[in-house]
Amino acid sequence: xxxxxxxxxxxxxxxxxxxxxxxxxxxxxxxxxxxxxxxxxxxxxxxxxxxxxxxxxxxxxxxxxxxxxxxxxxxxxxxxxxxxxxxxxxxxxxxxxxxxxxxxxxxxxxxxxxxxxxxxxxxxxxxxxxxxxxxxxxxxxxxxxxxxxxxxxxxxxxxxxxxxxxxxxxxxxxxxxxxxxxxxxxxxxxxxxxxxxxxxxxxxxxxxxxxxxxxxxxxxxxxxxxxxxxxxxxxxxxxxxxxxxxxxxxxxxxxxxxxxxxxxxxxxxxxxxxxxx
Amino acid sequence: xxxxxxxxxxxxxxxxxxxxxxxxxxxxxxxxxxxxxxxxxxxxxxxxxxxxxxxxxxxxxxxxxxxxxxxxxxxxxxxxxxxxxxxxxxxxxxxxxxxxxxxxxxxxx
Numbered sequence: 280x281x282x283x284x285x286x287x288x289x290x291x292x293x294x295x296x297x298x299x300x301x302x303x304x305x306x307x308x309x310x311x312x313x314x315x316x317x318x319x320x321x322x323x324x325x326x327x328x329x330x331x332x333x334x335x336x337x338x339x340x341x342x343x344x345x346x347x348x349x350x351x352x353x354x355x356x357x358x359x360x361x362x363x364x365x366x367x368x369x370x371x372x373x374x375x376x377x378x379x380x381x382x383x384x385x386x387x388x389x390x391x392x393x394x395x396x397x398x399x400x401x402x403x404x405x406x407x408x409x410x411x412x413x414x415x416x417x418x419x420x421x422x423x424x425x426x427x428x429x430x431x432x433x434x435x436x437x438x439x440x441x442x443x444x445x446x447x448x449x450x451x452x453x454x455x456x457x458x459x460x461x462x463x464x465x466x467x468x469x470x471x472x473x474x475x476x477x478x479x480x481x482x483x484x485x486x487x488x489x490x491x492x493x494x495x496x497x498x499x500x501x502x503x504x505x506x507x508x509x510x511x512x513x514x515x516x517x518x519x520x521x522x523x524x525x526x527x528x529x530x531x532x533x534x535x536x537x538x539x540x541x542x543x544x545x546x547x548x549x550x551x552x553x554x555x556x
Numbered sequence: 557x558x559x560x561x562x563x564x565x566x567x568x569x570x571x572x573x574x575x576x577x578x579x580x581x582x583x584x585x586x587x588x589x590x591x592x593x594x595x596x597x598x599x600x601x602x603x604x605x606x607x608x609x610x611x612x613x614x615x616x617x618x619x620x621x622x623x624x625x626x627x628x629x630x631x632x633x634x635x636x637x638x639x640x641x642x643x644x645x646x647x648x649x650x651x652x653x654x655x656x657x658x659x660x661x662x663x664x665x
Contacts, residue, residue, distance in 0.1 A: 311601040460662035465650070467657065471664025524617040532615055
């Protein structure tokens with residue numbers, strides 16, 4: 280009997296260790312497999328469409344909007360910001376490999392020097408400050424929002440390719456993961472409660488989208504007035520909806536959350552500045 | 557959830573009682589700011605402000621807690637001690653609950 284108890288204890292400990300040591304890739308695979316098991320007919324590539332993947336009608340409306348996006352003029356404004364030279368004559372394109380093409384899928388990335396997650400928006404601001412310009416506010420949709428709305432389109436089609444290497448990067452990833460799975464706000468919701476545990480269910484007339492693919496299509500123009508939302512602005516709106524005072528857009532908590540959240544989309548193609556309800 | 561509510565209420569009540577004994581310094585400052593508020597109301601407001609700030613730092617502040625604190629501050633402007641105590645208690649309780657929430661089991665693992 281004692282041997283049996285000892286054996287069960289050992290197995291329990293092994294299980295606990297295995298759980299603690301789940302790698303980011305284990306996490307991603309587990310989340311993707313959860314969706315695949317529940318919705319075997321939805322192709323992995325279609326996860327980028329989020330809730331639209333559950334509703335052919337909604338997807339048809341989306342396709343119609345995307346044929347001639349009514350917010351094209353806004354993206355043009357972003358393009359103008361991107362192409363305008365700094366006072367020293369340099370441009371954003373000079374700060375990134377391949378002149379900024381096919382780079383956004385590598386962000387957020389972990390900077391070993393500062394021990395911090397660097398989002399694409401932060402990289403754009405680093406480019407500005409390195410060239411003597413003042414940084415944009417991450418929450419300002421008229422500057423950072425528009426700039427990102429264009430800059431990310433340069434990476435359309437690129438596969439999300441987030442890397443978590445080293446113990447500090449893993450700590451940031453784990454911090455973001457914890458946020459994603461923690462209940463917050465008076466309504467007691469977590470990101471995972473909707474987008475992992477209840478994928479495909481309907482909440483307030485809307486399908487709940489799957490976490491993998493969610494980070495691939497930002498910024499998005501949302502609703503009837505096509506308001507521009509960056510991913511972190513969406514986090515803030517989501518937090519507000521569950522009655523949590525939103526955290527700082529561009530702050531460390533949301534950056535770590537974006538790091539984890541984006542990792543779940545690894546392998547999926549980016550398509551920026553799309554329409555979402 | 558009920559245990560947490562009771563704990564939060566005990567914490568709020570306890571801090572009010574303790575404040576009655578130990579918080580004469582706080583009273584003096586608050587009384588100067590709100591001369592016609594009762595000591596109890598001044599302390600309740602100071603306590604709620606502090607707890608709400610703690611919850612905000614932890615990223616756990618409910619919008620409803622902020623709303624209740626705003627109502628308490630508005631009541632203080634009108635020198636309505638009873639309303640200050642009522643709204644401050646809600647703000648404190650909900651700020652505690654928000655912080656306690658961070659320790660709940662993780663979802664979707």
